[in-house]
Amino acid sequence: MLDLADVHTYYGNIRALRGLSLSVQPGEIVTLIGANGAGKTTTLRTILGMVRPRRGTVIFNGHGLHTLTTDRIVRLGIGQSPEGRRIFPRMSVLENLELGAFARPDRDGIAGDLERVFTLFPRLRERAAQKGGTLSGGEQQMLAIGRALMARPTLLLLDEPSMGLSPILVEAIFRIVQDINRQGTTILLVEQNARMALRVAHRGYVIQTGRIVLHDTAAALLRSDLVRKTYLGEK
Amino acid sequence: MSVAGRALLVVALLVYPFLDRALGLQTVHAVSDGMIYVLLALGLNIVVGYAGLLDLGYAAFFAIGAYAMGLLNSPVLGSPLYGHVWSFWLCIWIAAAVSALLGAVIGAPTLRVRGDYLAIITLGFGEIIPVAIRNLGDVTIDIGGWRPVERLNLTGGENGVNPVGRPYLPGVPFETDPVPWYFLILIIGALSLWAMSRLHDSRLGRAWKAIREDETAADCTGVNPISTKLLAFALGASFSGFAGSVYAAKLQAITPGAFEFQVSIMLLCMVVLGGAGSLRGVVLGAMLITVFDRVVLSQTTFMVRALGRALGLPALVAADLTLWRWFFFGLGLVLVMLLRPQGLAGRRAASPLVADDVEPVGTPEVASSPRLETIPPWLRERLTTAVAGQGDPVILEVRGLTKHFGGVVALNQVDLVVPRGAIIGLIGPNGAGKTTFFNAVTGLVRPDDGSITFAGASVVGLRPNAIVARGIARTFQSIRLFPDMTVLENVLVGEHCRLDAGVAGAVLRPPSVRTEEARARERARALLAFVGLADKDDATARNLAYGDQRRLEIARALATEPRLLLLDEPTAGMNPRETETLTGLIGLLRRELALSVLLIEHDMEVVMGVSDRITVLDYGTRIAEGAPAEIQRHPRVIEAYLGTGYEQELTAPSGP
Numbered sequence: 001m002l003d004l005a006d007v008h009t010y011y012g013n014i015r016a017l018r019g020l021s022l023s024v025q026p027g028e029i030v031t032l033i034g035a036n037g038a039g040k041t042t043t044l045r046t047i048l049g050m051v052r053p054r055r056g057t058v059i060f061n062g063h064g065l066h067t068l069t070t071d072r073i074v075r076l077g078i079g080q081s082p083e084g085r086r087i088f089p090r091m092s093v094l095e096n097l098e099l100g101a102f103a104r105p106d107r108d109g110i111a112g113d114l115e116r117v118f119t120l121f122p123r124l125r126e127r128a129a130q131k132g133g134t135l136s137g138g139e140q141q142m143l144a145i146g147r148a149l150m151a152r153p154t155l156l157l158l159d160e161p162s163m164g165l166s167p168i169l170v171e172a173i174f175r176i177v178q179d180i181n182r183q184g185t186t187i188l189l190v191e192q193n194a195r196m197a198l199r200v201a202h203r204g205y206v207i208q209t210g211r212i213v214l215h216d217t218a219a220a221l222l223r224s225d226l227v228r229k230t231y232l233g234e235k
Numbered sequence: 236m237s238v239a240g241r242a243l244l245v246v247a248l249l250v251y252p253f254l255d256r257a258l259g260l261q262t263v264h265a266v267s268d269g270m271i272y273v274l275l276a277l278g279l280n281i282v283v284g285y286a287g288l289l290d291l292g293y294a295a296f297f298a299i300g301a302y303a304m305g306l307l308n309s310p311v312l313g314s315p316l317y318g319h320v321w322s323f324w325l326c327i328w329i330a331a332a333v334s335a336l337l338g339a340v341i342g343a344p345t346l347r348v349r350g351d352y353l354a355i356i357t358l359g360f361g362e363i364i365p366v367a368i369r370n371l372g373d374v375t376i377d378i379g380g381w382r383p384v385e386r387l388n389l390t391g392g393e394n395g396v397n398p399v400g401r402p403y404l405p406g407v408p409f410e411t412d413p414v415p416w417y418f419l420i421l422i423i424g425a426l427s428l429w430a431m432s433r434l435h436d437s438r439l440g441r442a443w444k445a446i447r448e449d450e451t452a453a454d455c456t457g458v459n460p461i462s463t464k465l466l467a468f469a470l471g472a473s474f475s476g477f478a479g480s481v482y483a484a485k486l487q488a489i490t491p492g493a494f495e496f497q498v499s500i501m502l503l504c505m506v507v508l509g510g511a512g513s514l515r516g517v518v519l520g521a522m523l524i525t526v527f528d529r530v531v532l533s534q535t536t537f538m539v540r541a542l543g544r545a546l547g548l549p550a551l552v553a554a555d556l557t558l559w560r561w562f563f564f565g566l567g568l569v570l571v572m573l574l575r576p577q578g579l580a581g582r583r584a585a586s587p588l589v590a591d592d593v594e595p596v597g598t599p600e601v602a603s604s605p606r607l608e609t610i611p612p613w614l615r616e617r618l619t620t621a622v623a624g625q626g627d628p629v630i631l632e633v634r635g636l637t638k639h640f641g642g643v644v645a646l647n648q649v650d651l652v653v654p655r656g657a658i659i660g661l662i663g664p665n666g667a668g669k670t671t672f673f674n675a676v677t678g679l680v681r682p683d684d685g686s687i688t689f690a691g692a693s694v695v696g697l698r699p700n701a702i703v704a705r706g707i708a709r710t711f712q713s714i715r716l717f718p719d720m721t722v723l724e725n726v727l728v729g730e731h732c733r734l735d736a737g738v739a740g741a742v743l744r745p746p747s748v749r750t751e752e753a754r755a756r757e758r759a760r761a762l763l764a765f766v767g768l769a770d771k772d773d774a775t776a777r778n779l780a781y782g783d784q785r786r787l788e789i790a791r792a793l794a795t796e797p798r799l800l801l802l803d804e805p806t807a808g809m810n811p812r813e814t815e816t817l818t819g820l821i822g823l824l825r826r827e828l829a830l831s832v833l834l835i836e837h838d839m840e841v842v843m844g845v846s847d848r849i850t851v852l853d854y855g856t857r858i859a860e861g862a863p864a865e866i867q868r869h870p871r872v873i874e875a876y877l878g879t880g881y882e883q884e885l886t887a888p889s890g891p
Contacts, residue, residue: 035810036781123666134640137712137804138665164712164807166664166837168878192808233811 001026001186002047002155007056007066009039009046009210016042017053018210024155024188029181031189031197031218033231034207040190043207044157047188048080049073060155075103079153081144081161089133093124096132096143100150109152117146120176137164145173155186162193174200194231198222206231248421252414262530263413269525270420271482274427276505276521277514278474281431283503284512285440286467287447288346289354292361293502296334296472298494300479302368303330305396305489312388312396323402323484331476338472339465346464361499368491369393395490399483416485423481427474430742432514434470437741438727438734438752443467445717445728452715455677457703457732457795470738497561504564508571510578519580524564532557605820610827611761617796618828627691630655630799630831631676631707636685638671638855645671646682647855651833653799658825658832660846660863664876668855669835670712673801676833677709678702690798704732708797710788712804712835718777722768722787725776726759729794759794766790766820782813789820799831800824806838814838821845839877843867851876 002024009017017039024030034040045051047058049070058065065073074080079100088096097117101110118125121142127135132143145161158177162170174196181187191197198204198218206214206227214226221227228234252263279293307316308326316322345356372392376384390396401409402419409415434440442463445453450460483489501524509520536556543551571578631653638646645668653659661669674680676687678699687695694702708729717725734755740748763769766786771779776787785805792800802821806814818841824830836842842849843863851859851866853875859866866872873879 036808036813127666130643136666136668136670142665160808164665164804164837166662166876167839168876169665170837171878192810194810230812231810233815 001061002188003057003059004043004047005057005059007043007046007053007058009042009051009053011042011051016051016210017046019056020207020211021056022205022212022215024186026186027181027184028203029177029187029189029201031191031194031201031204032207033191033194033197033204033221033227035230036192038207039210040207041159042210044080044159044188044190047073047157048078071103074151074153077154078157079148079151079155080157081148081159087132087135087140087143087147089131091132092129093132093135093143094128096147097124097150100147101152104152110150113150113152117149120149120172120179121146138166138169141165142169145176149180153185155188156180158187158189158191160190160192162191162196170196194227195222198227252417256414263417265525265529267413267417267420267485268482269522269529270417270424271478271485272502272505272525273518273521274420274424274478274481275475276502276509276517277424277427277431278471278478279502280471280506280511280514280517281434281443281474282467282471283506284510284517285435285443285447286464287443288464288467289351290357290471290499291354291503292357292359292364292496292499293471293475294494294496294498295361295364296338296475297479297482297498297502298364298368298491299337299472300330300334300476301483301489301494302390302396302479303333303476304480304483305399306390308400308484309396309398311391311398317400320403322400323480326400327477327480330480331473334476334479335469335473338469342465342468346461346468358496361496365491365494368494390491391489393491395488396483397488399487399489401484401487420481420485423477427477428514428518431474433742433744434738435514438731438736438755439463439466439738439741441720441724441728442731444720444724445731448717448719449715451679451699452711452717453728454699455679455703455709455711456728456791457700458728459698459700461698466738501564504568508568508578510580513578513580516578516580520578523579527563528560532560532563605765605767605816605823607823607827609765610823611758611765613758613761614765614793614796615828618798618830628655629653630690631833632686632688633672633676634686634688636672636675636687637683638668638675638680639683644855646675646685646852648685649852649855649857651850651857651860653831653833654847656825656829656831657847658821658834658845660842660849661833661835661852662837662842662849662866662872662876663852663858667852669852670803671855672852673709673803673833673835676702676801677707700732703795703797706796706798707801708792708795708799709801710785710792710803710805712807714781714784714788716776716784716788716791718775720776721772722763722774722776722779723756723759723772725787725791726762726794727755729791730755730759733794733796759790762790762793763787766793767816782809785809785813785817786820793824797830799833801833801835803835804837805834806836806841814841817841818845 004020004022007017007020008015020039020043032040032043042051046053047065049065049068053066060076060078063076088099097114101113104110123139124142124146127139132140135143141164148156161173165173177187177189178200189197189201198221201218204215204218204221205212214224255263275297279290282288282290304326306312307314307329308322310317316326341360345353348356368390369392371389374384374387374389375382407415442458445456445458446460446463454460505521505524506517508524509518510516536554539551539554539556543554629652633649633651636646636649649672661672663669671680675682678694678697682695686693689705689707694705717728734751736748736751760772763772766789768783768786768790776784779787806817809817821832822845825832834842834846846863848861849863849866850857851872858871858875859869
């Protein structure tokens, strides 16, 4: 479904990705784990066409994403909850969610999905009329994920969805990730919370300084020494 | 610039007018006028480039300077200061002072508004001044036939002021020769440039930059945004006062038409073209535009006409390119913005992420845990002596704190006590009001009801920067550094409220200021070493890795010498190793420095591990308060916040 091959992405003269390759099959949850600055977010930005790879290819269902603009890529069916909760602060919660479905033609489906988001995050229903910017940090995080779901993507990119959420919501968010996956959405999940991510994912990749150093099934990664020491904090 | 380069420039500037005379070019006059605009652009640069305030009406201050000189040093209105050998030399200072004063007076009400609104207000001000000058030439007040004021001339009206007294120096022919003017303006310009470059590298310059980058963060780091911006306005205006008075005296006459809106825009073009914030850039931009305007356009017109005559094309013979000046300015500005948005000499913001090949390929580097012996001795001394003087066992006491936002109750009768030297956890569901609580304690939002007592005194109603000065520092949930300042500068801004250097100190740098500045840098470096950023002084803050940015924010907060530290989700987005390091740091601060900490955190391992007591908020109301073990078992907390999966997490080898 999604295939990155030997991708090199630069910021100016700085190499952020150094020959990164990974693939996501339809129906999977794949997680990408790694330290801050390893290139996780850059990988997502490269997939979405927000930075162009200098070398390598990004293929999604036969389309070469590395030549397309971000809006075209989103219309191909890739959704994202961006890093840093980039919600529209002066629009209401409801308007934010509706904008998520901007590129969709099916009115009925949109109403159904809105209901689904409100069921997942009752807090957003309570605050539907409030401006996005007045939400707390965690609520904005919910809104960013909800907005991504509204596009009903075939592939959903999630950038640290658990960041800043309360323990009960962290649990909920990973359940939600599994739910929407069962409903047919393929997911690429970038997470700092490696333990939870590996629990819900089918496969995982470990990224260090811009390249993949390890990939395996999630269960095998949970047992691997490198992952346990570096990303799970075990001694 | 190298020493040889500087020397060459000085020689060129000194030789130029004589060379010009020898060659008969007669450009000294135009170049001197150009240098006045350079001086104006430099003044505007303080406002726009340093403090980041868009001023669309700067020509108004130019007018004020020029009219201050014109009215004080002219026989038209019968000024007693006119006609002495010292008239000009006195009036130029009065003009600068008047401009600075009016800059402050006009700035005071407008600087509370931000961004676009401020620009609109300055635009209005820039229009008002020339209109007022035009209309104050003939003032009559008529109250039912009684005329207390009749045909009073305050400004010379549409005709302006003529003549304006010239400067007098024995043996120097200011009347007939442009060369003395050139040197007079050169000296004023050089002194201004020197003063500005010193201001830039001072406590005040850092405060301006910090406000430009993030006003709220600057406020919460101890920089008073109102007075700091006002100072930028007043200083910027005072330089235009110098420029205006020289301009008036050089021209010998001033009319309101010389200070129209276009002048403001042209000055703004100079700053933006050269690179806002860069002295060299602004000088370059101003010189380019004036030379283009005064020399290139007229010379090119001359050539085009000659060409037209030679070719017999009447369209070219009648051409006047000077009529197209605004077209060329506009085109130049568009091109610069497209090709080089930071300006000709501005610095491009460095690329994000760390430099190539510095990260080890194996296990990612994580800063080592902070060690006891790396605690900066000065910080230990400052904090522990402050504590010794205070007997009160409670550092922060909040009672009945209430805050509404529209119909939403963000905080409802919240009580919270932080004993001296304690670590208190503040947890609760997302949107429960935890950050609002921080914002109320730090002065960012004003509570509707309730009391906040810090070290025995109420802090309700104080500005955030004043609360920092009292000894409360904070970090932000979404990191708020000054992203384009260096790591060291970020920490130095934290020391702002503990340093004293003012404008005169910044420019003249007496020994006391030098010592203070050297000590501030030494302290900042010690703090950086303490939090594990020892070798990153000169890195730009935005280029730091995420965990390093968190640590830098803590170092900046510590630089304010707090007695209470508010940390808003400090470990969010950190991996388990980084989290462990940070937890160690928090414990060390409390143990060794007796620092009290109020901690918002969602990582239960951290909160339960370091907190003495925990307060739980839900929907703005306190639903529980107690020791960590009690909170973990509290049914309402489990229901609203922890969830049932939490116990599994606890039994797992390590937390989330």
